[in-house]
Every structure is written in structure tokens, then in C-alpha cells.
Amino acid sequence: MSVEFEKAWEDRKSIAQAWKNNGGKVVGTFNSLIPEELICAAGILPIEIISLDKSIANSRKYLPEFLCPYLKDCLEQALAGDLEYLDGAAVSHACESLRGFYGVWRKNAGLPEPFFLQIPATAGEGAKHYFILELRLFGKYLEGIAGKPITTDALHRAIEEANENRQMLKRLYTAREQKGSPISGSDVVNVIKARLVLPIARHTDMLKEYLDRVDAAPVDAERDERVRLTIIGNCVLESAAVSQAAEEAGARIVADNLCYGLRLCWETVDDAGDPMDAIARHYLTKIPCPGKFPMETLANKLSDIVVKSGSEGMIWIIDKFCDPYLFQYPMLLDAIREKEIKLLSLEDGDIKNTGRLKLKLEAFVEMIQSDELVY
Numbered sequence: 001m002s003v004e005f006e007k008a009w010e011d012r013k014s015i016a017q018a019w020k021n022n023g024g025k026v027v028g029t030f031n032s033l034i035p036e037e038l039i040c041a042a043g044i045l046p047i048e049i050i051s052l053d054k055s056i057a058n059s060r061k062y063l064p065e066f067l068c069p070y071l072k073d074c075l076e077q078a079l080a081g082d083l084e085y086l087d088g089a090a091v092s093h094a095c096e097s098l099r100g101f102y103g104v105w106r107k108n109a110g111l112p113e114p115f116f117l118q119i120p121a122t123a124g125e126g127a128k129h130y131f132i133l134e135l136r137l138f139g140k141y142l143e144g145i146a147g148k149p150i151t152t153d154a155l156h157r158a159i160e161e162a163n164e165n166r167q168m169l170k171r172l173y174t175a176r177e178q179k180g181s182p183i184s185g186s187d188v189v190n191v192i193k194a195r196l197v198l199p200i201a202r203h204t205d206m207l208k209e210y211l212d213r214v215d216a217a218p219v220d221a222e223r224d225e226r227v228r229l230t231i232i233g234n235c236v237l238e239s240a241a242v243s244q245a246a247e248e249a250g251a252r253i254v255a256d257n258l259c260y261g262l263r264l265c266w267e268t269v270d271d272a273g274d275p276m277d278a279i280a281r282h283y284l285t286k287i288p289c290p291g292k293f294p295m296e297t298l299a300n301k302l303s304d305i306v307v308k309s310g311s312e313g314m315i316w317i318i319d320k321f322c323d324p325y326l327f328q329y330p331m332l333l334d335a336i337r338e339k340e341i342k343l344l345s346l347e348d349g350d351i352k353n354t355g356r357l358k359l360k361l362e363a364f365v366e367m368i369q370s371d372e373l374v375y
């Protein structure tokens with residue numbers, strides 16, 4: 001049901017090129033903690049750089065072996081000349097690996113100067129004050145690329161546009177949970193992938209049309225019999241493979257917590273007063289990334305999401321060498337054990353090997369159906 005979104009993702013280079021042909025600029029972002037409202041207010045198209053799961057032979061020469069595959073993959077794309085359309089890049093301080101990666105990218109990616117956005121790990125008043133100063137520096141960087149100032153009106157408009165998109169995405173997430181919903185996990189992944197490369201207003205229009213089609217579609221009663229699962233993880237492409245394997249194993253993905261999934265849309269920016277203040281508040285208090293404190297906040301929010309969606313099991317995708325996600329693991333385990341939710345954890349090796357992934361998913365679904373304990 002979501003082929004137009006899949007097509008937009010495949011056409012991402014031509015979309016960026018068309019934007020540039022019209023005199024626009026394009027900035028790549030790393031992680032959903034980069035406030036895209038600022039980039040849009042500067043009239044720039046933000047494009048999220050994500051792992052494409054290709055060879056990482058060249059980036060290994062520049063990055064330590066113990067860095068996560070996601071960052072190796074991103075540098076590989078730059079070294080291969082696949083990101084030449086970028087006029088800049090914003091690297092967020094979502095974890096310590098990204099901090100080191102920024103320096104390597106800056107020296108070796110062969111692309112215009114990137115910006116490193118410091119993001120406080122806590123959300124108090126002091127942290128917000130500091131973050132606003134950082135956002136102002138980021139704004140200056142973007143103004144340099146755009147060649148024009150970011151006005152307060154443009155910021156309010158960008159917040160409104162992003163909020164409208166979040167509301168549509170939330171409608172999609174809510175519809176997926178409903179009984180007999182025809183929306184599969186793969187449909188949601190396609191919608192999200194398109195969101196990473198399209199101008200936000202265009203994505204919102206496509207999503208409205210898609211949701212109208214979903215509302216008019218007949219109820220799919222067979223899907224109600226399926227085991228309900230939530231996916232938790234980082235990369236949207238890995239979750240695509242897992243969603244498909246889960247559906248083939250007779251399950252149904254009803255919720256997620258992905259960097260660019262639910263974490264992107266669950267809360268809107270409260271645009272009251274100064275827009276910089278509103279953006280800072282939002283990014284410091286939205287559902288956090290695993291590297292943020294207190295760490296229990298994420299574990300508790302995740303277990304609430306899983307319970308609310310009626311999921312019987314949870315699939316946790318862990319990128320190799322990703323410390324923030326691994327640190328979260330014991331806390332999440334405690335939180336979901338209390339709620340008697342079953343957990344399957346998968347690493348990159350499990351996901352790249354199609355046969356192994358299929359077997360693991362089938363076994364997991366069977367264990368839930370037979371009510372066996374899985375941790």
C-alpha cells in the first residue's frame with residue numbers, strides 16, 4: 001500500500017538534485033536529535049544520512065574497528081562520492097562515537113565543513129539555556145550556507161510544518177495499532193524512509209492521501225489473529241528487514257521505537273513564546289535517545305509504549321559496538337519483565353543473514369503462541 005513512499009526513497013538523489021537545481025541547498029543530518037526546524041527555517045532541505053548496509057571496506061581505513069557499522073557505512077557513502085550533493089552536514093552529540101566520528105568526517109569525507117551540535121544529556125533549566133546557545137551557533141552555520149538570515153517568522157512556520165507532519169505520522173501509528181488495520185510494519189518503514197529525504201510539506205501531503213486510502217480500505221480480520229510485536233532500535237533500514245521477516249513468520253508489527261520512527265513524531269513542539277526556546281525544550285524532553293539521562297526514562301517510556309500497543313513481544317535491534325543501546329539493555333529487561341512481555345534481541349549479523357533471521361523470528365512467534373518464557 002505504500003509504493004509511492006518506497007519510490008521517493010529510491011529517488012532520493014534526484015530529489016536532492018532537483019532541489020539544488022531550483023537554487024536550494026541541502027544539509028545532511030545524523031540522528032533525529034538534530035532540530036530540522038532550524039534547517040527548514042533557513043530554506044535548506046534536510047536529508048538524514050542512514051546506513052545502507054553496503055560494503056564498508058574503505059571507511060575501515062579511517063575509522064576504528066570498534067565503531068558501530070552505521071557510522072562506517074555513512075563515511076563509506078561519502079568516500080564513494082554518493083553524497084556529493086551535500087552543502088553541509090550536522091552531526092549530533094547523541095553518543096561519544098558520533099563525537100569522534102565528526103572529526104574523521106570533517107577531515108576525510110571530502111565534503112563541505114560539517115557542524116557538531118552539542119546536545120546536553122539532561123533536560124534541566126541550565127541544560128536548556130546551554131542548548132539554546134548551541135542552537136544559535138547552529139543557526140549561524142546554516143545562515144552561512146543559505147546566504148540569508150533565519151527569521152523568527154520562518155522558525156514559527158517551520159515548527160508548524162514539522163508539527164503537522166508529526167500529527168499525520170502519529171495518526172499513521174495510531175491506525176496501525178487498530179484491530180484489522182491493513183498497515184504493515186513494512187508500510188510504516190516505507191513512509192519513514194520517504195520522510196528522511198523529501199521536503200516535509202510534500203511528505204505530509206502524500207501521507208494525508210495515504211491515510212485517506214487506509215481509512216477507506218476494508219478491515220483485514222486475518223491480521224487480528226497474529227502475534228503483536230514492537231520493534232525497538234536505531235536504523236530504519238534494519239527494521240525494514242526485521243518487519244518483513246516478522247510478518248512472514250505470522251506476526252504483526254504494531255509499534256516501534258526507532259530513531260526516525262515513533263521518537264520523531266510522538267510529541268509535537270509546543271510553539272508558545274520564543275521559537276528557539278520551544279525547539280530546545282522539545283529536543284531535550286521528547287522520548288530520549290539511549291545516551292540521555294536519567295537512563296530509566298527511556299526504559300520506562302518504552303515499556304509503556306509496548307504495553308499500550310497491546311504487544312505480546314518486543315524485538316530489540318542492537319547495532320554492534322553501540323554502547324548507548326547496550327547500556328539500556330539491562331534496564332529495559334527489568335522494565336518489561338515486570339510486564340511479562342517477551343523479548344528477542346537481534347544483532348546485525350542476525351539481520352544480514354536472511355535464513356537465520358527467518359528462523360529466529362519463526363521460533364520467537366511460536367514461543368509467544370505457546371506461552372513459553374523468552375529472554
Ligand code: SF4
Nearest residue numbers: 068070095097319322
Ligand atoms: S547511538 Fe549507537 S548506532 Fe547510533 S551512532 Fe552512536 S554508537 Fe552508532
